[in-house]
Amino acid sequence: MPTDKPRYTVIVDAELLKEIDDFRFENRYPSRSAATLELIRRGIEQLKKEQEETKQKKGPSAEEGE
DSSP states (O other), X not given: OOOOSOOOOOOOOHHHHHHHHHHHHHTTOSSHHHHHHHHHHHHHHHHHHHXXXXXXXXXXXXXXXX
């Protein structure tokens, strides 16, 4: 099924591929792509949370200096 979404290739080692596949099957994702997208989304969400926590720890004066 064609898609207008951009595509790119990611090369991973065998160990990481196994982890992705394990995540896929444990969570019943229909494909590696779907599982990989979910892992990317979760990773980005976690990074945003960590960045927000870091900003809160620094306080408002740290943001003013940026």
